[in-house]
Amino acid sequence: MGRANTQKRKKADGKTTKLRVFVLAFAGALFVAMIGVTIWHGLHGFAAASLPLLLSNLALWLIPFACHLWLRRAVSDAALLILELFLFFASFLGSCVRLYDLIFWYDSFVHTAVGYLAALLGLFLLCKLSRAEQQKTALIVLVCVAVSLAVAAIWEMYEFLTDALLSGTAQGTPVETVDGAFVTPVYDTMKDILCNAGGAVAFALHYLLHVWLKKDLGIGWLMRDFTTRKPLADKEGEQTCPSCNTNANNAENDSKNS
Numbered sequence: 738m739g740r741a742n743t744q745k746r747k748k749a750d751g752k753t754t755k756l757r758v759f760v761l762a763f764a765g766a767l768f769v770a771m772i773g774v775t776i777w778h779g780l781h782g783f784a785a786a787s788l789p790l791l792l793s794n795l796a797l798w799l800i801p802f803a804c805h806l807w808l809r810r811a812v813s814d815a816a817l818l819i820l821e822l823f824l825f826f827a828s829f830l831g832s833c834v835r836l837y838d839l840i841f842w843y844d845s846f847v848h849t850a851v852g853y854l855a856a857l858l859g860l861f862l863l864c865k866l867s868r869a870e871q872q873k874t875a876l877i878v879l880v881c882v883a884v885s886l887a888v889a890a891i892w893e894m895y896e897f898l899t900d901a902l903l904s905g906t907a908q909g910t911p912v913e914t915v916d917g918a919f920v921t922p923v924y925d926t927m928k929d930i931l932c933n934a935g936g937a938v939a940f941a942l943h944y945l946l947h948v949w950l951k952k953d954l955g956i957g958w959l960m961r962d963f964t965t966r967k968p969l970a971d972k973e974g975e976q977t978c979p980s981c982n983t984n985a986n987n988a989e990n991d992s993k994n995s
Contacts, residue, residue: 756814757805764801764821767829771795774833786833789903794828815962816861819854826850848929851892852885852936853943857959859884860944864963874948878941885937889930896926 775791778784783791801821804812827847830836836843859881863869869877896907900921909925947956 754814756818760801760814760817760821761805764798767821767825768795768798771798771829771833774829786835787903790899791833793899794832797824797828800824811865813861813962813964815959816858819857819861823851823854844925845928845932848889848932849936849939852889852933852938853940854936855885855888855933856881856937856940858888860956860959861963864960869960869964874945878944881944882937882941885933885940886930889933892933893926893929 771791771794775788775795778786778791779788801817804817804820831843831847837847860869860877862884863872863877863880893908900907909921911919911921913919943954944956946952947954
C-alpha cells in the first residue's frame, strides 16, 4: 500500500499545473518581446540603451526556464511568478522600455514592490527549509524582512557593477566636485534601500494581519504553494496539505506502517 501511495504521489507531482503553464508562456512571450526591443534599439543605433545592457536583460528571461528544467518542484509555481513579476517591472519596463527615465516615481515604485516580493522570497525559503507555520510569528517576520534587505543590498551592488562596467547611470549621474573629481551621490542608492525597506514593512503588516485575523489573505495560499505545488490526496480521497495541517504527519505514519 505504501509503495502504491508513493507512486500516486510521484504521478501527481509530475503534472504541470495551469499556473506553471501560464508562467512559462509569460516568460516566453517576454523573451520574444525582449528580442524585439533589442532589435528596435539596434535600428536606432542603441542611443537609449547599450547592447550589453539589453543582452543582460534578455538573458534574465531564461532564468524561469532554467528553474523549471533543473530545479522543477524545488521552485514552486508562485515563486516563479514572483520572479517574473520582478523581471517584468524592473528589467523589461524599467530598463528596456525606459520607464525609469520617463516616469520620475517609477524607480521608487519598483523598489517598494521589490521589497515586498523579496520578503516573499524569505517566506519561500522558510517553507522549504522548515515548517514555517510552526515557527514563531516574530521569527518569520524577522527572516522575511532580513532577506528583503539583503536583496536590496545585492541589487545595489548589481547596479554599481553595471554602472562601472557598462558606463551606466543606474545609481545616479556623476557630478563634478570642487577638486575636479567625478563622484556619484548616494541619495539615489539610499532612497532605493529605504523604498525597499518600506515594501518589506508592508509585507510584515500583511503577514501579521494574516496571523491576527486568522484569514488566508493570500499568505496561506502562498505558503501552501511554496511547500508543495499541489495538495496530495490520501487513500480516502481527502485533500491534505503538508504545509497547513497535521494530516501530513498522519499520512506519513500510515505509509510507514503499511
